[in-house]
Amino acid sequence: ARISDQAFRVYMTLKSYCWGKKRTAYPGKERLALELDRSQSAIYRALVELKQHGLIEITERPGRSNLYTLKLPSENDHGMPETAIERLGPSRHIRNRKQTKKQTKILLLLRQMMQM
Secondary structure, three states, rough: OOOOHHHHHHHHHHHHOOOOOOOOEOOOHHHHHHHHHHHHHHHHHHHHHHOOOOOOOEEEOOOOOEEEOOHHHHHHOEEEEEEEEHHHHHOOOOOOOHHHHHHHHHHHHHHHHHHO
């Protein structure tokens, strides 16, 4: 099953917080909600969905924001084959063209990383 559009956007936003080859980020739910113009509960549901699909690990840090480790699809707990990078694609049409172009670029970069 594919992830929801909201989960995809949260994943891509988390990815934008990762610098260089690092795959960890620690923005707060409040910041994600503000950046994506969604409620904190919607962000929480998207994070849970990403975790269930094995695309992120969440490390709770009391008194601070959580640490999110993004996992490439080939590294998730489901043993998903590398060609399943498509799982990261949105399941419905995205209205924002700039967002779509950015997501396409990121998907292409992820595919290139998978081929290394």
